[in-house]
Amino acid sequence: NAGVMQNPRHLVRRRGQEARLRCSPMKGHSHVYWYRQLPEEGLKFMVYLQKENIIDESGMPKERFSAEFPKEGPSILRIQQVVRGDSAAYFCASSSDRDQPQHFGDGTRLSIL
Amino acid sequence: GQQLNQSPQSMFIQEGEDVSMNCTSSSIFNTWLWYKQDPGEGPVLLIALYKAGELTSNGRLTAQFGITRKDSFLNISASIPSDVGIYFCAGRTSFGNEKLTFGTGTRLTIIP
Secondary structure, three states, X not given: OXXXXXEOOEEEEOOOOOXXXXXXXXXXXXXXXXXXXXXXXXXXXXXXXXXXXXXXXXXXXXXOEEEEOOOOOOEEEEEOOOOHHHOEEEEEEEEOOOOXXXXXXXXXXXXXX | XXXXXXXXXXXXXXXXXXXXXEEEEOOOOOEEEEEEEOOOOOOEEEEEEOOOOXXXXXXXXXXXXXXXXXXXXXXXXXXXHHHOEEEEEEEEOEOOEXXXXXXOOEEEEEEO
């Protein structure tokens, strides 16, 4: 979907485990955004990163959630000690510059048992 | 935080009909985007609007950025089966604030 690659597409974890979601932006894009979507709802912003820097994390829970976008490799959204309420679809988007349209991947559907 | 109210929530139309949906906000937005999401997939960008009053077309789709900067509408002409899906508006409040605020979506169903 528009070249943004997310994996895995589906992830099942038990309560208390860690979830690691990966996102490779479109070629040439250095701005990455993570959103969460619950069923029948719109996407909610979590965090915005630009290579090696977190620019805006105002939508990300203060505990258990972290994100990184290293110089080499994909962006990672990490959820520690997952709980049932973390079950959702997590979408990554990328853009070529901060005022350019964001293009989305097909998401990772996280299910917590 | 900002909220985008999108209406209608769902639409049931016959193939060939025109469709209109809109999005309103309590805050001023400087960018409006319209996305379509199919089941199991991510949102796909349809149209981007950057200036108040701007009217932009993409094939059978037309969208406008409201003069007040608090609303936008999307029209689809002569609907076809592949138009089925959920349409989301999204806005950005200011340059330098890059996060998108999404509407609640309009689910479009085409009756055979």
